[in-house]
Amino acid sequence: MKIGVLVKQVPDTETKIKVLDDGSGIDENGVKFIVSPYDEFAIEEALKTKEANAGSEVTVASLGPSRCVESIRTALAMGCDKAIHIDDEGSGPDSYVTAKALAKVIGDQGFDVVFCGKQAIDDDMGQVPQLVAEFLAWPQVMILENLEISEGKAKATRRVSGGAKEVYELTLPAIFGCDKGLNTPRYASLPGIMKAKSKPVETLKISDLKGDANNKLEYSNFRMPPEKAPGKVLSGEVGDQVKELVRLLREEAKVL
Amino acid sequence: MLNFDLTDEQEMLRKTIRDFAEKEIKPVRQKLDESETFSIELTQKMGQLGLFGMQVDPKYGGQGLDSLSYCLAVEEIARVDGCQAATVAAENALGIMPIYRWGTEEQKEKYLPKLCSGEQLWGFGLTEPEAGSDAGNSKTRAVLKDGHWVINGAKIFITNAANELTGGVTVQAVTGGDGDQKKEISCIIVEAGTPGFTAREMHHKLTWRSSNTAELYFEDVKVPESNLLGSRGKGFPMMLSTLDSGRLGIAAMGVGGAQGAFEAALEYAKVRQTFGKPICKHQAIAFKLADMAVEIEAARNLLYKACWLKDQEKPFEKHASMAKLFASEVMNRVVNHAVQIYGGYGLMEEYPVAKFFRDQKLLEIGEGSSEVQRIVISRHLGC
Numbered sequence: 101m102k103i104g105v106l107v108k109q110v111p112d113t114e115t116k117i118k119v120l121d122d123g124s125g126i127d128e129n130g131v132k133f134i135v136s137p138y139d140e141f142a143i144e145e146a147l148k149t150k151e152a153n154a155g156s157e158v159t160v161a162s163l164g165p166s167r168c169v170e171s172i173r174t175a176l177a178m179g180c181d182k183a184i185h186i187d188d189e190g191s192g193p194d195s196y197v198t199a200k201a202l203a204k205v206i207g208d209q210g211f212d213v214v215f216c217g218k219q220a221i222d223d224d225m226g227q228v229p230q231l232v233a234e235f236l237a238w239p240q241v242m243i244l245e246n247l248e249i250s251e252g253k254a255k256a257t258r259r260v261s262g263g264a265k266e267v268y269e270l271t272l273p274a275i276f277g278c279d280k281g282l283n284t285p286r287y288a289s290l291p292g293i294m295k296a297k298s299k300p301v302e303t304l305k306i307s308d309l310k311g312d313a314n315n316k317l318e319y320s321n322f323r324m325p326p327e328k329a330p331g332k333v334l335s336g337e338v339g340d341q342v343k344e345l346v347r348l349l350r351e352e353a354k355v356l
Numbered sequence: 357m358l359n360f361d362l363t364d365e366q367e368m369l370r371k372t373i374r375d376f377a378e379k380e381i382k383p384v385r386q387k388l389d390e391s392e393t394f395s396i397e398l399t400q401k402m403g404q405l406g407l408f409g410m411q412v413d414p415k416y417g418g419q420g421l422d423s424l425s426y427c428l429a430v431e432e433i434a435r436v437d438g439c440q441a442a443t444v445a446a447e448n449a450l451g452i453m454p455i456y457r458w459g460t461e462e463q464k465e466k467y468l469p470k471l472c473s474g475e476q477l478w479g480f481g482l483t484e485p486e487a488g489s490d491a492g493n494s495k496t497r498a499v500l501k502d503g504h505w506v507i508n509g510a511k512i513f514i515t516n517a518a519n520e521l522t523g524g525v526t527v528q529a530v531t532g533g534d535g536d537q538k539k540e541i542s543c544i545i546v547e548a549g550t551p552g553f554t555a556r557e558m559h560h561k562l563t564w565r566s567s568n569t570a571e572l573y574f575e576d577v578k579v580p581e582s583n584l585l586g587s588r589g590k591g592f593p594m595m596l597s598t599l600d601s602g603r604l605g606i607a608a609m610g611v612g613g614a615q616g617a618f619e620a621a622l623e624y625a626k627v628r629q630t631f632g633k634p635i636c637k638h639q640a641i642a643f644k645l646a647d648m649a650v651e652i653e654a655a656r657n658l659l660y661k662a663c664w665l666k667d668q669e670k671p672f673e674k675h676a677s678m679a680k681l682f683a684s685e686v687m688n689r690v691v692n693h694a695v696q697i698y699g700g701y702g703l704m705e706e707y708p709v710a711k712f713f714r715d716q717k718l719l720e721i722g723e724g725s726s727e728v729q730r731i732v733i734s735r736h737l738g739c
Contacts, residue, residue: 288372290406290419
């Protein structure tokens, strides 16, 4: 099988985000970047699929600036075989343009199956995989909880609200958005890390892939959420506190 | 031109081992320590990650890493648990390295792949009940008779040598020289299960309670003559050279352990309040934390320089001794401050600094005590 994984590089979840003074974006200075955590489940699922299907190959693709290659190396160290880096050429593509370019690459590669995280943890758009599937006219299942693949068919389970589950049977090729709980991502082993540097990484340019697609989304500015006002602690006898609380909820918070 | 950047591979290695230590070791370190349990499961997981045979050629199943990468790995494990770091450092430097450096092709092919994968562990039998720093005083004897070595004697404090993964030990024995003659010392391979060879796990330790420490007994243990490791009579220089490299691992344990204790103390000092503010806002505590940070940084730089010298194939022995001496004593001061910052809670095992405090002490004793390091360094100075 030809297996594809889409990976996005995002700021570390422990990073303290700072907005640039002019509000045009976030200050990347000193920010540590990581593979988006949901994408790690996608990498693991791709590797498991490879191990279950002899002769398979996993290609990891990432779209973004040149620093993305670090995340690509992590995926290669975990066991992916080769990689494609799509240089965004500083163009700041939105989900639509990103999906157009990725769909072109996926189509050209002739993947049988593509895995990605259910969403990236930076902008949380959660729409690139669905758009890619649409452009390729492929079936897709997002928030994947379980997957069985055999003989060109897949049985995919996803969680829906209220604890219910939906089970889909579909024909490959298809794209799957992976969620926590699907698997336990492996560690990049030391031999894996050493092998990663000699695995091939092909670089493509977004301008050659997106066709005539242009951003549909424009960012006007970024700002931090307003500081939360300090809370109020009531004191005194319990009865008086209750009366005061009700008065505050009615008169100040105006929720009663 | 000075450059302190790690390579991409070294950065990735540090991250992957930190993740592993946080997720796999941290949740069980306390329980294993309390029950003095050497964890086979954790050891095998470390093997799968590639933590054994880190500096061995990949053709024998190793990872082919440089000394700095090796020390980064040991440092990151020691930041979470000195016991597991001990398993890793002893295995790489003492169990595997002598076989890799001095083994015949046949010996290397026979033992290294299983040791590098973590399927087996190997001990290095040097210290004896009455010969530690004075290793030349070894009493264990091996006599060559009819194509076999017959070994008699005992060893003590041998890491990784008495558990179900132990494949065998390299034992240092007197093979000649009596009375006024200079002793001839050689290294001999003894596989686990050889009749007359007993390994007993040692318990009730102050330090490294979940690492595997063994007493070894040899009673007419008979092994083929071909089990000689390296040249006959070269045991002493082989041992000294093994310890020179091993010191880097101990230094890395000092840096990592100090870092772990420091982070715990800093975190606590920001949360614990006295007199209406976090204790890190009191100068008495803030200055301790500043001193700890400075000393750890200095120890780390000395260690990395020693690694760099070794990786550049320059003389590194003096710096390795300096790094071992300094890092282990820095950790002593850091854990002392860390317990002080925790106050009464620092004395309780349910808080992390008590274990760092106990695990530190070995570093000033093992693989050449601090006193021996000062002898080594002073000799390099021409004293």
